[in-house]
Amino acid sequence: MAFPQQVRIVEVGPRDGLQNEPGPIIPTEIKVELIDRLAAAGLQHIEAASFVSPKWVPQMGDAAAVMAGIQRRPGVTYSALTPNLKGLEGAIAANTPEVAVFAAASEAFSQKNINCSIAESLERFQPLMEQAQAAGIRVRGYVSTVLGCPYQGEIDPAQVAAVSRALLDMGCYEISLGDTIGKGTPLQAKKMLEAVAREVPMSQLAAHFHDTYGQALANLYAVLEEGLAVIDSSTAGLGGCPYAKGASGNVATEDVLYLLEGLNISTGVDLRAVVKTGHWITRELGRHNGSKVAQAIGPCGSD
C-alpha cells in the first residue's frame, strides 16, 4: 500500500459530462463560464470540448467557439476529444494543446459503438497520432469498458492491458481506464489495474470511473492504494445517459476531492469553489446535482 502524495484530477464535466445532456443546446457562454470557473477553482486539466460531428453529438457542436472563448489560464491544460482526423484538424485550428482518442476493451462494445473492431479502431487512429505528433499536440488515450461491457459482460484484464499498451505504443502519453457502465468493484478494479500496470507504467495511467452502482469511490480508494495518481471526474457528477436506468454519470469531482482530502493527498483544487460551481451549473441546466458532498455542503459552501 503506497498512496500517492499528489493526485492530478482531470475534470471531464464540460465534455463527458455535457455531451449527452438532453434538452436544448447549452449556450456556448455557459460552457465557457463552466470551464473558466473550474480552472479558477484550481483544476489544472480540463477536458473542454469534443471535435465531433454535431450530427452525432449536438451538444458539442460549438467546440471551436468554446475553445476560442475560454480564458486559457497559465498552467492549465485544456483538452478535447477527437474521434478522427477531421476532429484533430478542428482541434488544431482551435489551438487545442491536447487531444484524446478512445478505444474499447470489449470487441462487442467497439462493434456496437463505433462499428469496427478494436484493431481497426486503433489502425484508424494511426494518421491522427502522426499528425498530432507533427503538430506538437499531446494525445491521451481512453480505454472504455475496462470493468465490464453491456453486451459482452466480463472483460479479461489482459485484454484491457493489451489495448492500453497498443495506445501507449502509438504515442499516447497517458491511458485513462474507463469503467463505462460503472459496474466494477474494488478487487476487480485492483486486479485490472495490476494487469495493465505490467504493460504501462503506473505513472501513465488514470482511472475514469462511473458511479452507476455506487462503487466509484471504493474503487478509487482501491486503485489509490496501488499508487495510481490520476483521476478523471466530473463536477456535480454530470454525465451518463440521463435517459438510462440509474442515470448516474461520472464520479463527482467534489466527492473525489473530499475522499482525497481525507487521505491527505493534495490536488491543488479548492473543494468549496468546485461545490459552488457544481451548484451553479446544475441550476443552469435544471438538473439534479449528483455529488453527495455538494448536497451536504450546500450551495453557500458551508456545512
Added chain:
Amino acid sequence: MAFPQQVRIVEVGPRDGLQNEPGPIIPTEIKVELIDRLAAAGLQHIEAASFVSPKWVPQMGDAAAVMAGIQRRPGVTYSALTPNLKGLEGAIAANTPEVAVFAAASEAFSQKNINCSIAESLERFQPLMEQAQAAGIRVRGYVSTVLGCPYQGEIDPAQVAAVSRALLDMGCYEISLGDTIGKGTPLQAKKMLEAVAREVPMSQLAAHFHDTYGQALANLYAVLEEGLAVIDSSTAGLGGCPYAKGASGNVATEDVLYLLEGLNISTGVDLRAVVKTGHWITRELGRHNGSKVAQAIGPCGSD
C-alpha cells in the same frame, strides 16, 4: 489485509430507516411486510422497532404491534432499540430476543441529544443491562459520532475506544460504530477502528456508516480490509433526516451487498430480493430510492 470470508448484515431500515420518516404514520402492516420481506430475502438480523415514547418518535409508536405481527422466521434475530428501562420492559413484553442501547462518542452530542454526559448515559443503562441479562436478552451497543460530531467536530479515536469498551464491560455482546453524520473518510475510519480494536475484539465490532458525503462504501472497504465482519445498513438507504441538507441516510443494503459480492464475501442475502423490496417500500412511502444499485437494476430485478 485480511478480508473476512463472511459478513453479517444488520438491516436497520425498519427502525433507523423509518423512525424519522416525515408525513403520516406508516401503517403497522407496511412495517410488518417490510420486515417479513427482508427476512425472506435472507437477512438474518433485522432491527425491527424502537420501544421509545411515541411523543418523541411517533413513527415507532406501534413497536409492540410490529413485534406481534412479524413472522419470526427461524434463524433470524429481530431486535429493537430500547433507550431506557421502560423501553426494555416493552420489548420484553413483546417477546423481543435482542435489544440495543446507544451512547455518543462526543460529549457535546450526548448533551444536545440526550441531555446528559456520556458517563451519565452509561450509568443510566446499568439497570437496563441487568434486567436484560436476567431476562436472557442480548444487548447490542451503538456508539454514535465515531467519525465526527456536528457540534464538536473531530472525535478522538481513543474516546470512541473508551466508550466502546465501557459498553462491552457493561455486557453488550457487540458494539456498532456509527458515523452518524457520514463525514468520515477511509483512513480516518481505519484509524478509529484500529484504536477501538485494541479495547474490543474485532469479532465484536460492527460498522454503522451513513452516506451523507458519499464515502460510506469506501469507508466500509477500508474497515473490511482490517477484518471487520459486521455491517449495519438500510434497504433503499432509508433513514437520515429527510429535512436536513443532503437528506442522505444509512448506507444502502443493496449497495453494500453489491460491494461484498464483488469481494467474494458471502452474506447469505439475495441481492435481487432486497432490490425488489427496496423499490416496493420506497413506492409505498413515496420517497426516493437511495440505493444506486437499486436504481441501476430497476424494480424488476434485472439490469
